[in-house]
Amino acid sequence: MTSVLLTNSVLCCFRQPTLEWASKTLFEEIRASINNNDEEDRSFWRPVLPWGGVFTIKAGRKAISCIPLYVEVQLKNTCTIDGFLMILYVILRDNQGFHRELAVFLGKQFVEHFLYLMDSCEYTTVKMLWIWNRMSKRQYRSEIHRAALEIDLFGNEHENFTENLENLMSTTQESMCTNGGCPGRFQNFRKTTINIREQPKKKKNDDNSLSKRAKCLPNRCNGLREFSQRLFCHGPPPFVILNMQQWRSEDLSYVPYHLALCQHRYLLEGATLFNKQEHHYSAAFQIDGCWMHYDGLRSDNLILLNKPPELLLLSSLVYVRASDK
Ligand SMILES: [Zn+2]
Numbered sequence: 001m002t003s004v005l006l007t008n009s010v011l012c013c014f015r016q017p018t019l020e021w022a023s024k025t026l027f028e029e030i031r032a033s034i035n036n037n038d039e040e041d042r043s044f045w046r047p048v049l050p051w052g053g054v055f056t057i058k059a060g061r062k063a064i065s066c067i068p069l070y071v072e073v074q075l076k077n078t079c080t081i082d083g084f085l086m087i088l089y090v091i092l093r094d095n096q097g098f099h100r101e102l103a104v105f106l107g108k109q110f111v112e113h114f115l116y117l118m119d120s121c122e123y124t125t126v127k128m129l130w131i132w133n134r135m136s137k138r139q140y141r142s143e144i145h146r147a148a149l150e151i152d153l154f155g156n157e158h159e160n161f162t163e164n165l166e167n168l169m170s171t172t173q174e175s176m177c178t179n180g181g182c183p184g185r186f187q188n189f190r191k192t193t194i195n196i197r198e199q200p201k202k203k204k205n206d207d208n209s210l211s212k213r214a215k216c217l218p219n220r221c222n223g224l225r226e227f228s229q230r231l232f233c234h235g236p237p238p239f240v241i242l243n244m245q246q247w248r249s250e251d252l253s254y255v256p257y258h259l260a261l262c263q264h265r266y267l268l269e270g271a272t273l274f275n276k277q278e279h280h281y282s283a284a285f286q287i288d289g290c291w292m293h294y295d296g297l298r299s300d301n302l303i304l305l306n307k308p309p310e311l312l313l314l315s316s317l318v319y320v321r322a323s324d325k
């Protein structure tokens with residue numbers, strides 16, 4: 001309840017985007033740093049999206065009269081959203097048409113605020129925008145300590161990020177049982193996330209013969225269930241995030257750089273990595289073919305890599321739709 005009131009107040013506090021053509025966007029600055037990098041120092045010159053954050057609710061705003069309980073919000077364990085926010089920003093700035101497409105799912109205002117806040121280095125506010133605009137309250141722990149609301153995002157990044165992308169990646173698959181008397185003869189399976197099962201290299205050319213027929217188990221009938229091809233409900237999305245948690249590390253060396261989905265080509269653009277010992281996520285993405293590694297906990301949190309990242313600690317892969325040109 002309180003967070004609903006505060007969400008509105010916070011959204012009102014965001015300044016509207018203004019057209020500042022003279023100043024470079026954060027993306028343009030990062031891109032320029034890649035082109036001018038010297039071998040000695042491969043880190044970006046200023047912090048980008050640091051871990052955690054403190055969001056101060058400005059006195060005098062309506063928010064304070066609604067909620068006298070706290071005057072600041074402290075964020076903890078934000079790495080479950082930070083890496084994806086970074087990749088989302090790079091994708092949107094690197095692909096001109098995508099922000100209009102994404103606005104269909106996340107709202108025009110959200111997308112504009114998101115880009116504006118990233119470009120203005122309002123990194124805590126951008127996390128607040130995600131938490132209050134996209135996440136549901138059951139996805140994080142929050143409690144009040146003295147005059148501060150503490151929000152702890154400890155958990156799984158697919159729950160904290162990927163599942164909150166609305167219907168962007170939702171797919172549907174129809175199936176029919178060969179037994180005319182089957183109680184659930186026609187079925188429609190809808191999924192909002194993409195989980196790719198391990199596909200050993202041998203099966204590479206086997207796409208069409210993958211088990212499209214299976215025993216009709218849930219209904220305990222003797223029929224065979226035939227599955228149609230899985231299709232995107234809202235057309236091919238601008239990008240897809242594959243959940244790689246179930247892959248064994250020895251299979252990760254076969255990660256594809258291209259994907260064919262619904263007659264569109266998708267190119268690997270980024271990845272998120274998970275360090276099990278530290279329960280910490282970081283991310284890697286490419287700009288102009290150069291890979292960068294982002295880790296919000298590191299003091300130099302954006303580093304130019306001299307080769308593609310090791311994907312042995314993979315949590316997810318992010319692919320962008322190739323242009324039709
Ligand atoms: Zn059946």
